[in-house]
Amino acid sequence: MYRIRIYGDPILRKKAKKLEVFDENLNDILEEMIETMYLGDGVGLAAPQVGLSLRIFVMDWGEGPLKVVNPEILEFSEEKVVDEEGCLSLPEIFEDVERSKWVKVRFQDEKGNIHERIFEDYPARIFQHEYDHLEGILFIDRISAARRARLKSKLLELMRKSRQTSKR
Numbered sequence: 001m002y003r004i005r006i007y008g009d010p011i012l013r014k015k016a017k018k019l020e021v022f023d024e025n026l027n028d029i030l031e032e033m034i035e036t037m038y039l040g041d042g043v044g045l046a047a048p049q050v051g052l053s054l055r056i057f058v059m060d061w062g063e064g065p066l067k068v069v070n071p072e073i074l075e076f077s078e079e080k081v082v083d084e085e086g087c088l089s090l091p092e093i094f095e096d097v098e099r100s101k102w103v104k105v106r107f108q109d110e111k112g113n114i115h116e117r118i119f120e121d122y123p124a125r126i127f128q129h130e131y132d133h134l135e136g137i138l139f140i141d142r143i144s145a146a147r148r149a150r151l152k153s154k155l156l157e158l159m160r161k162s163r164q165t166s167k168r
């Protein structure tokens with residue numbers, strides 16, 4: 001199981017690197033990320049959240065785990081929906097976030113095979129949230145400044161905790 005990086009860790013703000021090599025090591029990383037996601041009771045987990053600046057994430061919206069490598073979002077629906085989001089890197093923070101209702105995506109699996117799919121509603125929301133992590137974007141960047149201001153003390157507390165755990 002990986003240690004989950006908490007808000008304040010600089011890796012969460014870095015743009016992650018594309019995968020070029022599809023070997024057993026990549027699959028081991030994805031499997032360990034799935035384990036870490038389930039132990040943390042999450043529905044998605046991106047590599048930067050476990051300290052790896054790579055363009056991979058895992059997600060499970062109730063139909064089993066999906067391994068996503070080098071994702072691209074080809075199309076965002078104009079129709080938007082608002083729903084509550086949380087994040088394993090922002091424990092105890094939940095906010096309404098506006099996302100496209102559906103997305104057309106392309107990604108590779110652990111073997112390098114290319115997949116194109118359309119996700120709608122819940123999996124579309126998770127895909128967009130996890131994709132953001134690879135760009136160094138967090139869901140709290142997508143809420144209003146007023147709402148973010150109200151989270152200020154909670155965020156400072158997380159940054160303090162993040163600094164403590166990284167010293168260990």
Ligand code: CO
Nearest residue numbers: 086087088089
């Ligand atoms: Co997240």
